[in-house]
Amino acid sequence: MGPLPKRKISKGRRNRRRAHHAIGIPRLVSCTQCNAKTLPHRVCPFCGTYMGRMQVVDVEEEEA
Numbered sequence: 001m002g003p004l005p006k007r008k009i010s011k012g013r014r015n016r017r018r019a020h021h022a023i024g025i026p027r028l029v030s031c032t033q034c035n036a037k038t039l040p041h042r043v044c045p046f047c048g049t050y051m052g053r054m055q056v057v058d059v060e061e062e063e064a
């Protein structure tokens with residue numbers, strides 16, 4: 001036999017382990033350009049800038 005767990009983890013123990021796995025509320029930072037609340041490490045969806053740099057993405061969709 002290979003290196004396997006000796007016995008099945010009970011539902012209770014499994015669920016107790018997973019009790020800590022919930023994700024929290026997302027943090028928001030305010031855009032340095034337009035002050036809107038945005039997710040960190042993301043291009044601002046409102047003005048299209050990132051870390052105060054020039055506009056890096058188009059805010060409006062132009063492709064047909």
Ligand SMILES: [Zn+2]
Nearest residue numbers: 031034044047
């Ligand atoms: Zn912005």
